[in-house]
Amino acid sequence: MSQANKYYSGLAVLILSLLVLPFALxxxxxAWVRITNLAILFVFLSLGLNIVVGFAGLLDLGYVAFYAxxxxxxxxxxxxxxxxxxxxxxxxxxxxxxxxxxxxxLGTPTLKLRGDYLAIVTLGFGEIVRxxxxxxxxxxxxxxxxxxxxxxxxxxxxxxxxxxxxxFFGLVLSGPMKYYYLLLLLLSLVIVVxxxxxxxxxxxxxxxxxxxEMAARAIGINTTRIKxxxxxxxxxxxxxxxxxFSAIQGFISPESFVLTESVMILxxxxxxxxxxxxxxVAGAVLLSFVPEMLRYTVVPLQMTLFSRxxxxxxxxxxxxxxxxxxxxxxxxxxxxxxxxxxxxxFHKQAAIK
Amino acid sequence: MDTFLQQIINGLTLxxxxxxxxxxxxxxxxxxxxxxxxHGEVVMFGAMITLSVISAAAGxxxxxxxxxxxGVAVAIPACMALGYLLERAAYRPLRKxxxxxxxxxxIGMSIVLQQIALMIWSRNILSFPQILxxxxxxxxxxxxxxxxxxxxxxxxxxxxxxxxIVYGSRLGTAMRATAENPxxxxxxxxxxxxxxxxxxxxxxxxxxxxxxxVxxxxxLAHYTMGATLGLKAFSAAVLGGIGNIPGAMVxxxxxxxxxxxxxxxxxxxxxxxxxxxxxxxxxxxxxxGGNLVLFGSNYQxxxxxxxxxxVLVFRPSGLLGERxxxxx
Numbered sequence: 001m002s003q004a005n006k007y008y009s010g011l012a013v014l015i016l017s018l019l020v021l022p023f024a025l026x027x028x029x030x031a032w033v034r035i036t037n038l039a040i041l042f043v044f045l046s047l048g049l050n051i052v053v054g055f056a057g058l059l060d061l062g063y064v065a066f067y068a069x070x071x072x073x074x075x076x077x078x079x080x081x082x083x084x085x086x087x088x089x090x091x092x093x094x095x096x097x098x099x100x101x102x103x104x105x106l107g108t109p110t111l112k113l114r115g116d117y118l119a120i121v122t123l124g125f126g127e128i129v130r131x132x133x134x135x136x137x138x139x140x141x142x143x144x145x146x147x148x149x150x151x152x153x154x155x156x157x158x159x160x161x162x163x164x165x166x167x168f169f170g171l172v173l174s175g176p177m178k179y180y181y182l183l184l185l186l187l188s189l190v191i192v193v194x195x196x197x198x199x200x201x202x203x204x205x206x207x208x209x210x211x212x213e214m215a216a217r218a219i220g221i222n223t224t225r226i227k228x229x230x231x232x233x234x235x236x237x238x239x240x241x242x243x244x245f246s247a248i249q250g251f252i253s254p255e256s257f258v259l260t261e262s263v264m265i266l267x268x269x270x271x272x273x274x275x276x277x278x279x280x281v282a283g284a285v286l287l288s289f290v291p292e293m294l295r296y297t298v299v300p301l302q303m304t305l306f307s308r309x310x311x312x313x314x315x316x317x318x319x320x321x322x323x324x325x326x327x328x329x330x331x332x333x334x335x336x337x338x339x340x341x342x343x344x345x346f347h348k349q350a351a352i353k
Numbered sequence: 354m355d356t357f358l359q360q361i362i363n364g365l366t367l368x369x370x371x372x373x374x375x376x377x378x379x380x381x382x383x384x385x386x387x388x389x390x391x392h393g394e395v396v397m398f399g400a401m402i403t404l405s406v407i408s409a410a411a412g413x414x415x416x417x418x419x420x421x422x423x424g425v426a427v428a429i430p431a432c433m434a435l436g437y438l439l440e441r442a443a444y445r446p447l448r449k450x451x452x453x454x455x456x457x458x459x460i461g462m463s464i465v466l467q468q469i470a471l472m473i474w475s476r477n478i479l480s481f482p483q484i485l486x487x488x489x490x491x492x493x494x495x496x497x498x499x500x501x502x503x504x505x506x507x508x509x510x511x512x513x514x515x516x517x518i519v520y521g522s523r524l525g526t527a528m529r530a531t532a533e534n535p536x537x538x539x540x541x542x543x544x545x546x547x548x549x550x551x552x553x554x555x556x557x558x559x560x561x562x563x564x565x566x567v568x569x570x571x572x573l574a575h576y577t578m579g580a581t582l583g584l585k586a587f588s589a590a591v592l593g594g595i596g597n598i599p600g601a602m603v604x605x606x607x608x609x610x611x612x613x614x615x616x617x618x619x620x621x622x623x624x625x626x627x628x629x630x631x632x633x634x635x636x637x638x639x640x641x642g643g644n645l646v647l648f649g650s651n652y653q654x655x656x657x658x659x660x661x662x663x664v665l666v667f668r669p670s671g672l673l674g675e676r677x678x679x680x681x
Contacts, residue, residue, distance in 0.1 A: 057453075059453055109666045112666070115456075116387075116456050117665055117669065119456060120388065120584075120587065120661065120665075121665055128659070131652065131654055132655075135648075259580070260464065263460055263461075263464055266457070311472060318464055318467075318468050319464075321464060322463075322464030322465035322468065325460060325461025326443060326458050326462055329454045329455070329457050329458045329461070330446055333450060333454050
């Protein structure tokens with residue numbers, strides 16, 4: 001077999017297995033399909049954050065704000081809260097656009113800042129967005145405050161609602177399974193866009209800024225515009241993911257958009273290797289599934305050992321994220337699947353200083 | 354008038370607490386240019402440990418001051434050990450790495466420490482036993498509690514003590530030399546590693562006392578209390594000029610005042626019914642002394658972040674700092 005043939009047959013196997021995956025998973029329980037859907041959303045978010053952190057090298061700790069914007073846009077435009085019920089293909093672009101606008105809003109005043117200062121300002125921005133979501137129920141009720149928004153419409157395509165089961169050609173597709181295919185479609189789109197971006201003029205400009213901003217400006221890159229573009233693009237992915245999250249969950253509240261969420265997404269990017277698209281995908285999948293598997297193994301194990309739960313699964317999950325950040329920075333700062341350029345960067349700097 | 358004076362008093366109390374925590378951030382930043390994200394968690398551990406000790410001693414019939422002293426006597430060394438451990442295990446191996454690496458580690462450590470606290474002290478909000486009798490004094494229409502006086506006084510004492518260490522002792526000279534240039538300091542015979550470790554230890558000691566005071570002042574402790582407090586204290590350090598020790602004190606007190614006055618007046622200022630020129634727009638709402646408040650005091654937490662962003666954008670070197678912020 002030639003090299004190209006091998007590549008295409010490998011791709012075909014991958015696509016086929018991804019297509020039958022939900023059937024295998026639903027045999028183990030619909031919960032696993034839901035978990036997979038959330039994992040895909042996290043891959044989405046990680047890829048968005050990867051544009052800002054990985055490609056352009058700007059540490060953004062308020063990324064969850066854009067996720068929140070997308071989620072609230074969907075929730076407000078497709079729920080009884082305002083009595084609006086727009087179709088999802090109209091809302092997702094609005095959410096992406098508004099999130100991008102927020103990205104520019106955050107990016108503009110912070111362009112001068114680098115490194116750790118930027119991290120703190122973005123963190124503050126994320127907190128401000130959350131505080132507003134919590135309090136914008138007065139004097140006009142926009143976000144319904146801490147109680148959140150309920151009864152959000154599921155995605156509808158023509159007469160097919162993603163909220164219930166349907167039969168197609170003798171195959172029963174549950175709601176989560178339909179979402180799985182929709183998310184998979186969106187995800188492949190996002191991955192293609194990311195791959196195309198990475199080696200485009202813009203992608204290389206981001207890389208140049210990441211390596212040396214001064215030099216990038218000297219060779220004629222409009223650093224202001226390119227950095228804002230990174231913020232806007234990363235944010236718009238977050239916005240789309242937020243919209244899908246709203247549709248899938250049917251309920252959102254400010255609780256879902258806390259700082260820990262931003263840190264979790266950051267851990268996924270860091271684990272896979274900042275800047276490496278496939279690495280980030282793998283990192284997000286790994287950090288989405290491992291805690292869930294632990295949930296199903298650690299709890300029964302503790303029950304048999306101590307006959308009570310000593311460490312809650314949620315604690316284990318967050319410990320895992322925290323330790324992932326610490327250990328990765330210590331032992332493999334360029335990630336489990338490092339990008340070659342990025343690896344050089346980390347080692348070079350270590351060697352010089 | 355009395356609201357104003359009252360908020361000034363509350364602001365001073367809050368501000369001196371911020372200042373003590375901000376000192377921990379600023380000392381570490383000044384010496385190794387690292388935002389020690391986990392510092393807020395050290396404060397939280399300080400509060401939690403004293404709470405445990407005081408709760409354990411509550412039934413013993415000891416005088417309250419003795420119980421608090423016992424709490425402090427356990428919390429300070431424990432937090433100092435935690436600060437040292439953080440530096441030794443997490444940050445020291447990364448001292449030559451690119452600057453984002455230790456920052457990411459610090460974020461990770463903060464999450465890890467929070468979860469450890471959750472395992473030890475549960476996810477409930479714990480209340481401090483009310484052991485100190487609080488007396489209220491009336492001053493020109495505002496009330497000051499004995500607790501507020503103790504907090505402000507103790508913070509002043511600690512700041513003076515720290516100022517003496519930094520500007521008057523041998524260790525302080527070594528610290529300032531290391532902050533100026535670690536390589537040259539090493540050549541001059543300064544044990545740089547020891548100085549950095551000592552900086553973390555002193556900062557953690559201050560954090561322990563701050564945690565105790567925050568806990569007693571609000572009467573509560575929770576495993577996430579360090580995160581917001583830490584962020585605000587960091588804002589205070591930036592406001593004063595990060596790396597600058599008098600700056601952290603000034604920034605802390607200023608931020609406390611901004612927050613207290615802001616929370617006290619924002620409701621009044623954003624009440625659209627209070628502006629006669631706008632009154633015709635909202636006549637139905639404003640009739641009969643109604644109000645239309647855009648932002649209430651529940652936005653108190655926003656002020657610190659707004660101050661932080663404004664300072665970083667317009668004067669990144671802070672009020673007293675002469676260092677250039679953009680040294681990435």
